[in-house]
Amino acid sequence: xxxxxxxxxxxxxxxxxxxxxxxxxxxxxxxxxxxxxxxxxxxxxxxxxxxxxxxxxxxxxxxxxxxxxxxxxxxxxxxxxxxxxxxxxxxxxxxxxxxxxxxxxxxxxxxxxxxxxxxxxxxxxxxxxxxxxxxxxxxxxxxxxxxxxxxxxxxxxxxxxxxxxxxxxxxxxxxxxxxxxxxxxxxxxxxxxxxxxxxxxxxxxxxxxxxxxxxxxxxxxxxxxxxxxxxxxxxxxxxxxxxxxxxxxxxxxxxxxxxxxxxx
Amino acid sequence: xxxxxxxxxxxxxxxxxxxxxxxxxxxxxxxxxxxxxxxxxxxxxxxxxxxxxxxxxxxxxxxxxxxxxxxxxxxxxxxxxxxxxxxxxxxxxxxxxxxxxxxxxxxxxxxxxxxxxxxxxxxxxxxxxxxxxxxxxxxxxxxxxxxxxxxxxxxxxxxxxxxxxxxxxxxxxxxxxxxxxxxxxxxxxxxxxxxxxxxxxxxxxxxxxxxxxxxxxxxxxxxxxxxxxxxxxxxxxxxxxxxxxxxxxxxxxxxxxxxxxxxxxxxxxxxxxxxxxxxxxx
Numbered sequence: 001x002x003x004x005x006x007x008x009x010x011x012x013x014x015x016x017x018x019x020x021x022x023x024x025x026x027x028x029x030x031x032x033x034x035x036x037x038x039x040x041x042x043x044x045x046x047x048x049x050x051x052x053x054x055x056x057x058x059x060x061x062x063x064x065x066x067x068x069x070x071x072x073x074x075x076x077x078x079x080x081x082x083x084x085x086x087x088x089x090x091x092x093x094x095x096x097x098x099x100x101x102x103x104x105x106x107x108x109x110x111x112x113x114x115x116x117x118x119x120x121x122x123x124x125x126x127x128x129x130x131x132x133x134x135x136x137x138x139x140x141x142x143x144x145x146x147x148x149x150x151x152x153x154x155x156x157x158x159x160x161x162x163x164x165x166x167x168x169x170x171x172x173x174x175x176x177x178x179x180x181x182x183x184x185x186x187x188x189x190x191x192x193x194x195x196x197x198x199x200x201x202x203x204x205x206x207x208x209x210x211x212x213x214x215x216x217x218x219x220x221x222x223x224x225x226x227x228x229x230x231x232x233x234x235x236x237x238x239x240x241x242x243x244x245x246x247x248x249x250x251x252x253x254x255x256x257x258x259x260x261x262x263x264x
Numbered sequence: 265x266x267x268x269x270x271x272x273x274x275x276x277x278x279x280x281x282x283x284x285x286x287x288x289x290x291x292x293x294x295x296x297x298x299x300x301x302x303x304x305x306x307x308x309x310x311x312x313x314x315x316x317x318x319x320x321x322x323x324x325x326x327x328x329x330x331x332x333x334x335x336x337x338x339x340x341x342x343x344x345x346x347x348x349x350x351x352x353x354x355x356x357x358x359x360x361x362x363x364x365x366x367x368x369x370x371x372x373x374x375x376x377x378x379x380x381x382x383x384x385x386x387x388x389x390x391x392x393x394x395x396x397x398x399x400x401x402x403x404x405x406x407x408x409x410x411x412x413x414x415x416x417x418x419x420x421x422x423x424x425x426x427x428x429x430x431x432x433x434x435x436x437x438x439x440x441x442x443x444x445x446x447x448x449x450x451x452x453x454x455x456x457x458x459x460x461x462x463x464x465x466x467x468x469x470x471x472x473x474x475x476x477x478x479x480x481x482x483x484x485x486x487x488x489x490x491x492x493x494x495x496x497x498x499x500x501x502x503x504x505x506x507x508x509x510x511x512x513x514x515x516x517x518x519x520x521x522x523x524x525x526x527x528x529x530x531x532x533x534x535x536x537x538x539x540x541x542x543x544x545x546x
Contacts, residue, residue, distance in 0.1 A: 026363050029356030033416045040421050043412035047404075047421070050411045081308030084301045120528035122486065124493040124501055125521050128508035129333065133326035137314040192294055199301075211400040215494050229406060241403060248398035261293045 055238030064236045068224060072243050075220035078138055079206040082145035086153055087199045093150075094157030100164050101187060111154065118151025123209075127216035141219035145206050148213075156198045160191050193262040200255045207251055211244060333518030340507055340516035347503060351523050354492060354499035358484040361420055365427025365484075366477045372428065373435035374461065379447065380439060389432070396429035401487050405495045419497040423487055427480055434476040438469045471542045478538065482531055489524060500524060 030037075095101045097111025127144045134140040164187050172182045188195075214222020221244060228237040313319070339347075375381045376389040405422030412418055442465055450460045492501025500520060507516040 022363070025359060029360040032356045033353060033360065033420075035360065035416050035420050039412055040417040043408050043417060043421050047408050047411045051407060077304055077308045078312070080301060081305040081312075084305045116529060116532065117525060120525050120532070121521055122489045122501070122504065122524050124490050124504050125333075125508065125517055128493075128505065129329050129514065129517065130326065132508070132512065132514075133322045133329060134319075135314070135317050135322070137317065139312050139314045139317070139319075142308070142312055193290055196294055196297060200297075208400060212402045212490055212494060215402065225403070241399060244400065245395065245398040249394060252394070252398075258293065258297065262290050264290050 054234040057239040058235040061235035086149035090153035098161035115154035123148040136218040197259040332514040337518035338515035340513040350500040357488040361423035362481040369431035376436040377439035401426040438472040
């Protein structure tokens with residue numbers, strides 16, 4: 001009986017401690033940033049109202065539709081190309097870095113470290129440094145997306161490759177198959193579905209992020225939104241937002257559907 | 265014995281093919297997908313070359329700047345104390361928006377999960393969240409910066425908004441993975457909705473909610489940096505923007521990148537430790 005009471009007592013203390021930590025984590029940043037919650041709460045409603053009033057596309061905005069669709073198309077093509085090329089490079093890196101397909105511990109470590117660094121370097125830094133050298137054009141956006149994708153895909157691919165059962169590789173090894181034969185006939189067919197599904201997920205993500213990258217590098221749909229927004233052409237900016245919503249939802253649906261088929 | 269068996273199979277004129285592998289729809293989809301991606305990539309590469317930039321010169325200047333960034337990081341306009349303070353602010357922003365987002369998302373997810381909410385409500389919530397997610401975070405921040413003025417509040421509201429929409433989807437999916445019997449067991453005993461949540465749902469979803477919230481924290485940290493740069497809402501992103509786009513001081517950019525990297529790698533280590541701990545308790 002005493003033990004039971006002790007158990008509940010301890011549970012109560014643990015719960016209280018968790019709540020305290022949570023409260024601290026909430027109050028500390030609030031105090032540090034001086035956030036005015038009343039202001040923020042007021043802003044939520046006001047923001048939607050403002051959007052509804054100013055961002056409604058009008059007749060003049062429809063004149064910009066051609067340009068918007070052109071930039072949107074370019075953005076999608078560039079995001080797909082950057083992700084695909086990053087996928088090829090990441091696959092080669094992952095083959096060198098996964099425990100199942102590489103026997104060099106030093107290379108494995110190197111690939112992991114590289115992926116982790118690339119993943120965590122803020123893409124703002126990539127975008128701005130690239131902008132300085134390559135100036136304002138599609139190629140800069142392409143390189144920025146490429147550099148920010150490679151770390152993510154390498155890590156995802158390494159993890160996927162490490163799930164290949166040893167047996168598949170050993171079975172081919174005893175037949176005397178060479179390295180690339182084992183990779184081509186045994187490893188890749190076993191993981192092609194998850195690899196493709198990671199690639200699709202990254203394409204989806206990059207099309208989403210392309211707006212932000214475009215704002216920083218002055219390219220594609222992000223640039224055109226920034227341009228309209230800063231020159232107070234809100235109806236046109238609203239049309240850009242609508243176009244982005246349509247494309248994002250369409251891509252999300254397609255990619256989900258494709259991943260379902262791949263998983264079969 | 266085994267040896268000869270395999271070699272005889274290899275010499276067979278028609279090696280037995282696995283018929284189900286050829287008719288596999290996944291394999292066909294993979295091929296079509298790869299072909300279309302390759303086509304789009306080729307088209308992009310053919311049309312992407314900029315006509316106003318000499319790629320050789322640009323590439324050299326880029327490599328030179330990378331060298332400055334990564335091999336010669338150095339303080340520039342700002343003191344280290346200023347930069348660390350800005351980094352702490354970005355972290356605080358990420359933490360605050362993640363916790364607000366997770367709190368609101370938990371409640372909303374109760375109305376979004378198909379096994380808890382009536383079907384029409386669940387569908388409506390799902391669509392609304394998809395709509396909010398489709399609008400990039402930066403647009404929310406820019407809009408709120410216009411409405412409530414440039415400042416931390418705009419960043420808090422903008423980032424929280426997107427976090428809620430993201431976490432509602434993730435949380436609702438976790439809720440839906442709870443076995444129906446578990447919920448029914450409490451329901452048939454006459455337990456109120458709140459008791460079902462507290463004693464059937466919460467214990468089974470706690471680990472997955474925790475790991476989703478942590479993933480969102482990492483995303484929000486990245487976003488907090490980006491938003492500081494693109495919308496001028498402060499934090500380390502603002503310093504990053506000023507040093508690279510204003511002062512062209514790539515040595516300071518390098519130092520800031522290293523600061524951010526140090527924190528991000530710390531986060532990654534915590535995430536790995538947390539995942540190990542959760543795997544042990546479950």
